[in-house]
Amino acid sequence: MKLTQLLFSRALRLTKKCEFESVYASRQCRRTNHMMFHAKKNGLPHSRIGISIPKRVGNAIVRNTLKRRLREAFRHVQHEIPQGYDLVVTIHKNVSPSRNSLEILILSILQEYDQLCKN
Numbered sequence: 001m002k003l004t005q006l007l008f009s010r011a012l013r014l015t016k017k018c019e020f021e022s023v024y025a026s027r028q029c030r031r032t033n034h035m036m037f038h039a040k041k042n043g044l045p046h047s048r049i050g051i052s053i054p055k056r057v058g059n060a061i062v063r064n065t066l067k068r069r070l071r072e073a074f075r076h077v078q079h080e081i082p083q084g085y086d087l088v089v090t091i092h093k094n095v096s097p098s099r100n101s102l103e104i105l106i107l108s109i110l111q112e113y114d115q116l117c118k119n
Contacts (some may be wrong), residue, residue, distance in 0.1 A: 008075040014050030014086055030109055034095040036074045038088040039113040047081055049074045050088040058094045066091055067077055072100035082114035
């Protein structure tokens with residue numbers, strides 16, 4: 001795979017409050033022990049990710065580290081996941097998952113959403 005295919009441009013992120021609210025309003029969510037995933041079809045040829053981490057999880061250094069890990073995991077699996085979804089990840093507890101475990105989790109969640117939408 002070419003390096004240019006693994007770039008993570010701003011177009012692959014949810015950045016506006018109205019985009020996050022739209023995904024939350026869809027009511028499609030899955031919860032794990034430490035995270036909650038909300039998803040919604042976006043009608044675009046690519047999937048996008050938004051990350052929400054409240055202050056109670058930790059200080060800014062901890063929160064930014066978690067965000068970087070999630071973005072990196074998404075960047076590595078962006079061509080394997082079903083396309084056309086907005087995904088919002090909310091972390092509820094201070095955890096330090098590996099990038100591989102995050103990749104597997106993102107893949108499984110979006111594949112599950114894709115199956116639900118096709119049925």
